[in-house]
Amino acid sequence: MKGKCWKFGDNVNTDEIIPARYLNTTDTKELASHCMEDADPNFTKKAEAGDAIVAGDNFGCGSSREHAPIAIKAAGISCVIAKSFARIFFRNAINIGLPIFECSEAAKQIREGDEIEVDLTNGEILDRTSGKRFKFEPFPREMQEIIQCGGLMNFVKKKMNQPENKL
Amino acid sequence: MGMTITEKIIAAHSGLRKVHRGQFVYANVDICLGNDITAPIAIEEFEKAGIKNVFDPEKIVLVPDHFTPNKDIKSAQQSKSLRVFAEKHHLKHYFEIGRMGIEHALLPEKGIVAPGDLIIGADSHTCTYGALGAFSTGVGSTDLAACFATGEVWLKVPESIKFVFHGKVKNWTSGKDLILYTIGKIGVDGALYKSMEFTGSAITNLPMDDRFAICNMAIEAGAKSGIISPDKNTEDYIKGRVGKKYVMYQSDPDCSYTETYEFNAEEISPQVALPSLPENTKPVEDISGIKIDQVVIGSCTNGRISDLRIAARILKGKKVHPSIRVIIIPATQDIYKQALQEGLIEIFIDAEAVVSTPTCGPCLGGHMGILAEGERALSTTNRNFVGRMGHPKSEIYLCGPAVAAASAVTGKITPPAEVLKN
Numbered sequence: 001m002k003g004k005c006w007k008f009g010d011n012v013n014t015d016e017i018i019p020a021r022y023l024n025t026t027d028t029k030e031l032a033s034h035c036m037e038d039a040d041p042n043f044t045k046k047a048e049a050g051d052a053i054v055a056g057d058n059f060g061c062g063s064s065r066e067h068a069p070i071a072i073k074a075a076g077i078s079c080v081i082a083k084s085f086a087r088i089f090f091r092n093a094i095n096i097g098l099p100i101f102e103c104s105e106a107a108k109q110i111r112e113g114d115e116i117e118v119d120l121t122n123g124e125i126l127d128r129t130s131g132k133r134f135k136f137e138p139f140p141r142e143m144q145e146i147i148q149c150g151g152l153m154n155f156v157k158k159k160m161n162q163p164e165n166k167l
Numbered sequence: 168m169g170m171t172i173t174e175k176i177i178a179a180h181s182g183l184r185k186v187h188r189g190q191f192v193y194a195n196v197d198i199c200l201g202n203d204i205t206a207p208i209a210i211e212e213f214e215k216a217g218i219k220n221v222f223d224p225e226k227i228v229l230v231p232d233h234f235t236p237n238k239d240i241k242s243a244q245q246s247k248s249l250r251v252f253a254e255k256h257h258l259k260h261y262f263e264i265g266r267m268g269i270e271h272a273l274l275p276e277k278g279i280v281a282p283g284d285l286i287i288g289a290d291s292h293t294c295t296y297g298a299l300g301a302f303s304t305g306v307g308s309t310d311l312a313a314c315f316a317t318g319e320v321w322l323k324v325p326e327s328i329k330f331v332f333h334g335k336v337k338n339w340t341s342g343k344d345l346i347l348y349t350i351g352k353i354g355v356d357g358a359l360y361k362s363m364e365f366t367g368s369a370i371t372n373l374p375m376d377d378r379f380a381i382c383n384m385a386i387e388a389g390a391k392s393g394i395i396s397p398d399k400n401t402e403d404y405i406k407g408r409v410g411k412k413y414v415m416y417q418s419d420p421d422c423s424y425t426e427t428y429e430f431n432a433e434e435i436s437p438q439v440a441l442p443s444l445p446e447n448t449k450p451v452e453d454i455s456g457i458k459i460d461q462v463v464i465g466s467c468t469n470g471r472i473s474d475l476r477i478a479a480r481i482l483k484g485k486k487v488h489p490s491i492r493v494i495i496i497p498a499t500q501d502i503y504k505q506a507l508q509e510g511l512i513e514i515f516i517d518a519e520a521v522v523s524t525p526t527c528g529p530c531l532g533g534h535m536g537i538l539a540e541g542e543r544a545l546s547t548t549n550r551n552f553v554g555r556m557g558h559p560k561s562e563i564y565l566c567g568p569a570v571a572a573a574s575a576v577t578g579k580i581t582p583p584a585e586v587l588k589n
């Protein structure tokens with residue numbers, strides 16, 4: 001995972017990520033075209049596929065709308081790094097397979113425009129612009145299972161096909 | 168060591184005798200809920216996965232309440248997907264408009280949720296049902312789709328924080344003010360991932376409508392859930408509504424909390440949260456005089472009958488200030504009808520307020536009262552984020568029904584006692 005970083009502050013809420021005025025659709029392309037619109041109206045013009053979002057505390061707070069991580073994923077953002085995530089956003093990201101990482105130091109020290117590289121197996125973020133390396137905690141085993149299946153629905157299908165394993 | 172009420176409910180639904188904080192469990196749900204924004208994605212996911220049957224047609228609730236009555240063609244398509252799914256799977260709890268209300272006011276009213284239940288909803292304010300002594304939490308659409316299939320949800324057992332409110336609430340202070348005050352103290356991520364347990368004599372004496380408002384806004388402190396031990400008030404409320412067996416769990420005296428906050432309810436004035444976060448709270452006296460363009464009284468936080476009664480008490484025989492608009496939205500059909508029977512609607516219309524059919528409407532900037540650039544609303548809803556009620560350059564101030572009604576009369580933010588005095 002490699003890309004350029006776009007920085008945001010604390011408490012970025014789902015109304016900023018994807019305003020409710022666009023929630024009368026589930027079309028991912030349309031949602032992607034309004035990604036982060038009320039936090040930065042030019043975001044979709046600037047960001048390129050593979051780029052990352054780096055934010056402060058409580059990223060994705062507010063409503064439960066899965067449209068928020070969907071819009072981010074569909075806009076081609078490769079991952080979100082934050083000091084902390086709001087819990088429903090966190091669940092949704094895991095469930096749809098949008099990579100997210102909680103890492104205070106990285107969120108603090110990475111600057112806008114820095115090129116980063118994420119090493120999933122070793123739990124490490126490398127800021128190629130500054131040369132700094134940051135460690136992050138891997139997810140608990142159960143969540144990794146969901147991510148490895150490519151999201152919750154695949155996980156559920158797999159489990160349902162093995163009747164001895166209730167979900 | 169004992170367990171909290173939250174741990175007990177989660178253990179009982181996970182087939183375990185004991186659970187501890189941080190533990191990862193798969194829990195059986197009693198009810199799962201979706202609305203016209205979140206359920207269409209869940210339905211798509213469910214169908215894409217090729218699963219034939221839902222786990223239980225009596226335990227899925229679909230409420231088209233956000234953009235309904237459908238505001239445009241796209242919203243109509245979304246509502247239609249709920250209707251078609253409900254018919255196909257013979258869902259017992261699908262609420263067509265005319266029977267529909269705002270979900271978190273509707274489910275308790277209809278007796279669909281009960282003490283001791285474990286409930287998930289693809290809507291962040293699902294935490295409202297904690298007011299009945301249930302564990303209920305907001306999830307996303309994919310969680311809901313998985314739950315349609317299996318009746319289960321993955322959960323991490325949350326830590327609990329205890330909030331004790333001593334004394335009695337003051338005149339004009341409501342449940343909404345207590346929760347705004349609390350969020351002001353701990354911040355919008357003050358209870359991140361945690362359960363907020365509300366106790367103390369002030370809570371024991373609070374009517375159910377106020378308790379719903381408190382638990383409703385637990386999410387605004389980042390919490391997974393809010394909960395109040397069920398008691399006599401709870402039982403009185405569910406009598407005649409809940410037809411199934413239920414369990415009134417209580418926290419053990421020796422259970423543990425990560426933190427305990429103690430507040431004196433007698434010192435808490437009606438609160439107002441300034442833009443653009445619910446944690447920016449101030450006592451109303453400190454910010455009175457700020458001019459407003461629109462007042463909204465409604466939502467899953469404050470669209471219940473006691474909220475409307477408070478508003479009517481203040482608006483009776485008065486007129487809305489000529490420079491502002493007032494929109495009042497009873498949260499459900501039953502509340503609407505009761506307000507009509509009690510003469511509240513007539514008071515509102517005489518005061519020159521607009522009364523709408525139940526809908527989320529302006530609360531999420533959907534329809535029925537969107538703000539233009541530079542406009543300012545005072546609202547009994549629960550979020551004042553940038554752009555929440557319309558233009559990104561509009562502003563929202565949050566408050567309880569008394570401050571909203573008083574300010575409707577003066578056209579500026581006003582303590583209720585000032586209006587009723589005159």
Ligand code: SF4
Nearest residue numbers: 292466467527530531
């Ligand atoms: S009233 Fe507002 S907060 Fe409540 S469910 Fe509707 S949109 Fe969400």
